[in-house]
Amino acid sequence: MAFSNSKQGAISWETEVPREALAALANERRRTLLGVLERQSPASPTELATRVAATEDDTARSAVPAERRTAVERTLHHRHLPTLEDARLLHWTDGTVTLGRRAPLEVWEFVQTFETDAVDWDDLFSILExxxxxxxxxxxxxxxxxxxxxxxxxxxxxxxxxxxxxxxxxxxxxxxxxxxxxxxxxxxxxxxxxxxxxxxxxxxxxxxxxxxxxx
Missing domain, CATH: 1.10.10 (Arc Repressor Mutant, subunit A)
Structure with a gap:
């Protein structure tokens, strides 16, 4: 594995990263969700589902079909939002989601500077956990x-x-x-x-x- 030097000197760890946060990050949709929240927080689950679907499909938010948004929102409600809330990576109350801890996101940003031909990010976070x-x-x-x-x-x-x-x-x-x-x-x-x-x-x-x- 080779490494990019572009960010290494700029990273400052705000807190230690709990293991449950790394376990939560070992999922591509949850990483996408946190990236969306980092750009727009707070947001409703419906807004998040639209943005996540648009990111995954590499399309405009306006082009996301209603059934696709609904399917993504269902997984957010039943799996991803509870997991990320348990890991204290976000707060989910009264139909509003806000970004939580910053340090795990710094880890995610930092490991993306690793230059390698084939990284399975799910595997990497599972390993770090x-x-x-x-x-x-x-x-x-x-x-x-x-x-x-x-x-x-x-x-x-x-x-x-x-x-x-x-x-x-x-x-x-x-x-x-x-x-x-x-x-x-x-x-x-x-x-x-x-x-x-x-x-x-x-x-x-x-x-x-x-x-x-x-x-």
Whole structure:
């Protein structure tokens, strides 16, 4: 993964980002909804549905059919608005929606400066929401050199408040699940034969996002 330098010096974290906010951001429609709210807040769910549909369809708001707007508004009511409200990313009262916390949106804006051929943003936010994945990335950033898989497993296994697992069990989880998952979106390089994990170029930048997440 390569990184753009255009915004890195301008980001200022207002608060720590709660994990539930990252989990909420692991959905494209919710990210679109927050982007719409950032441009116009407060707004009604109907207004938001129209703007979200127009953004998703790359069309003018006036061109959004009523049935399309209604279908989007239904998902906002039943899924996305409650999830974002629970994560304190917005406030939804008396038919009016207003933008909530700013820091998670800064994270979203910041990770978009990552220059990569193929990022699945849903996967990226799910990964950042995982405390074990954040521990792996922070450990690699601190070391700044390749790390033996067993050594990395020992660090991950020792982290609270994880369930009690042995280093061997954690190493199996890293080998079969977490390391390949992180490698797929270019956050590290994993030599499974040698049992060595290499930090990606710009891992310090990733660690800025990781370190902003409240444990």
């Amino acid at each position: 995982s405390e074990r994945c954040r521990t792996i990335l922070s450990t690699l950033a601190s070391a700044a050199t390749p790390i033996d898989r067993t050594e990395l497993a020992a660090t991950v296994a020792s982290g609270a408040p994880f369930d009690a697992t042995t280093v061997d069990e954690t190493e199996v989880e890293l080998h079969h699940g977490l390391l390949p998952k992180l490698e797929r979106i270019d956050l590290l390089a994993y030599d499974s034969d040698a049992g060595v994990v290499h930090p990606a170029d710009g891992i310090e930048t990733v660690d800025r996002v990781v370190s902003s997440v409240a444990n």
